[in-house]
Amino acid sequence: MNEKNPHPQKNLKNTLLDRIEREKLQPRSRMFFHSKECVIWALWLISVAVGALAVAISVFVVTHRQYEIYEATHENWFTFMVEVLPFIWVFVFCAMALFAVYNIKHTKKGYRYSVSTILASSIVLSFAGGSALQFFGLGYSIDAILGNQMPIYMSQVKIERQLWQQPEEGRLIGKQVATTVATSSIIIFEDGAGSRWRVEVQELAPKDMTLLASGINVRMLGETMSDPAKIFHACGVLPWMMHKGVTAQQMSDQRESFLQRANQVAQKTENSIADLEKELFIEDGAIDEQTKPICANIAAMRRISNRD
Amino acid sequence: MDADTPQNLTDVQIVAKTLVDKQFFGEIVDRYEAKLKRYIARLGVRNPDDQLDVLQEVFLKVYKNLNAFDRSLQFSSWIYRIAHNEAISWYRKKNVRPEGHLIADSEELIGFLSAKEDAQDADFDKTINASEVNQALLKIDAKYCEVIILRFFEHKDYEEISDILKIPVGSVGTLLHRGKKQLADELNSEAIRM
Numbered sequence: 001m002n003e004k005n006p007h008p009q010k011n012l013k014n015t016l017l018d019r020i021e022r023e024k025l026q027p028r029s030r031m032f033f034h035s036k037e038c039v040i041w042a043l044w045l046i047s048v049a050v051g052a053l054a055v056a057i058s059v060f061v062v063t064h065r066q067y068e069i070y071e072a073t074h075e076n077w078f079t080f081m082v083e084v085l086p087f088i089w090v091f092v093f094c095a096m097a098l099f100a101v102y103n104i105k106h107t108k109k110g111y112r113y114s115v116s117t118i119l120a121s122s123i124v125l126s127f128a129g130g131s132a133l134q135f136f137g138l139g140y141s142i143d144a145i146l147g148n149q150m151p152i153y154m155s156q157v158k159i160e161r162q163l164w165q166q167p168e169e170g171r172l173i174g175k176q177v178a179t180t181v182a183t184s185s186i187i188i189f190e191d192g193a194g195s196r197w198r199v200e201v202q203e204l205a206p207k208d209m210t211l212l213a214s215g216i217n218v219r220m221l222g223e224t225m226s227d228p229a230k231i232f233h234a235c236g237v238l239p240w241m242m243h244k245g246v247t248a249q250q251m252s253d254q255r256e257s258f259l260q261r262a263n264q265v266a267q268k269t270e271n272s273i274a275d276l277e278k279e280l281f282i283e284d285g286a287i288d289e290q291t292k293p294i295c296a297n298i299a300a301m302r303r304i305s306n307r308d
Numbered sequence: 309m310d311a312d313t314p315q316n317l318t319d320v321q322i323v324a325k326t327l328v329d330k331q332f333f334g335e336i337v338d339r340y341e342a343k344l345k346r347y348i349a350r351l352g353v354r355n356p357d358d359q360l361d362v363l364q365e366v367f368l369k370v371y372k373n374l375n376a377f378d379r380s381l382q383f384s385s386w387i388y389r390i391a392h393n394e395a396i397s398w399y400r401k402k403n404v405r406p407e408g409h410l411i412a413d414s415e416e417l418i419g420f421l422s423a424k425e426d427a428q429d430a431d432f433d434k435t436i437n438a439s440e441v442n443q444a445l446l447k448i449d450a451k452y453c454e455v456i457i458l459r460f461f462e463h464k465d466y467e468e469i470s471d472i473l474k475i476p477v478g479s480v481g482t483l484l485h486r487g488k489k490q491l492a493d494e495l496n497s498e499a500i501r502m
Contacts, residue, residue: 012337012341012360012363012364012367013334013337013338013341014334015364016333016334016337016364016367016368016371017330017331017333017334019364019368020330020333020368020371021330025368025371025372026372027326027327027371027372027373027374027375028372028373028375028376029375030375032375033373033375033376108378109378111470111474111475111476112470112476112477113476114476114478114479
């Protein structure tokens with residue numbers, strides 16, 4: 001090219017115009033660039049929307065789980081939260097925030113804004129959108145739908161079922177399906193796996209009994225006396241609260257009420273042991289663990305009543 | 309002179325006319341050929357044949373992408389951006405480093421570097437010559453070098469540099485400050501070695 005043209009700089013204009021003519025070059029259409037810009041903005045919108053969804057589900061989990069009776073299933077609140085927190089959504093949120101930055105940076109004027117400004121604004125938008133979605137209960141709904149549609153996805157409902165359908169750990173979910181002649185001591189309970197249990201209810205507080213009798217789905221804490229014979233000793237009953245309409249206030253009230261009942265049961269047990277020791281004229285603590293009521297020996301109940 | 313002659317039209321008007329009649333594109337070439345040639349030479353494309361190749365690609369890209377020009381920007385910023393990108397991709401394609409920066413007017417840079425506001429960062433011997441500045445520019449990070457060239461040799465303001473390099477205006481200031489410091493350090497160390 002340059003061999004043909006000893007003074008290239010003088011002829012650049014003509015060379016270019018000739019080439020444009022010869023190769024029939026045309027400026028790309030405005031629509032092409034406009035569409036490209038629209039696609040980038042659409043991808044940004046999608047990333048913020050998915051980020052909002054991740055926030056909605058995370059907000060639902062955090063608001064819902066903070067009032068959970070974690071003592072029933074875990075040693076402490078930290079280990080409980082590690083198990084129930086939706087890390088996949090936290091990861092999705094982070095990925096979407098970065099994707100939003102990438103998209104904005106590729107818009108026409110995106111380079112004018114710093115990464116921190118774009119990141120902060122995308123996070124704020126996702127949080128605002130996520131809070132709005134959760135306000136309408138979408139956090140729970142989407143989590144539950146994904147759980148139903150994808151066997152691999154652990155929705156909060158699935159996690160809750162997995163945590164509470166553990167007979168060998170002293171936890172059952174299900175509902176009372178029948179009563180025996182002695183309704184104050186034994187009821188028939190069908191668990192989440194469809195098995196029927198004879199449940200001893202002597203140690204339950206009146207409110208727990210009312211809950212069971214209402215026939216709603218409940219979570220039951222106690223001890224399996226015989227798995228083959230399906231006999232379970234109940235120490236506490238909680239309503240099943242993993243559904244859309246439950247508010248943080250209701251969760252908090254349930255937690256307070258359950259802790260109060262557990263403390264009353266523990267206090268009652270302590271008093272009866274003390275009375276027994278007085279009656280038998282023996283020293284404090286002389287009655288061994290085996291002879292104490294069953295619920296007083298369950299680790300979860302001791303954690304709940306702060307006696308561990 | 310007739311007000312409608314291409315020479316009297318603004319860049320934006322020329323762009324609009326080029327979209328209707330490609331002959332007007334010649335005016336864009338006339339206006340920017342020398343400036344862009346100097347700019348890509350400063351970026352390190354020193355061989356005249358290579359300069360011509362790069363310039364041709366720049367103008368063809370400008371022509372093909374005329375509809376992408378955002379009229380809220382200055383046309384010069386947009387065309388400098390294309391030239392900058394084309395020079396960078398030329399290095400990458402050829403797998404070479406810049407062949408030294410064409411800094412004939414280093415006094416100007418020295419003046420800037422030793423200006424009162426920067427005195428604490430640029431405390432060096434003023435007797436250095438253009439070839440030393442060229443050597444020092446080759447040694448500093450490319451991101452600083454690009455900003456220094458645009459600011460001190462192309463006389464672009466911060467906003468234009470931001471539009472050309474596609475970085476926030478704040479980053480231009482930061483890069484410039486760090487670049488001047490790195491350049492001063494480089495010049496100082498050169499002086500010590502000598």
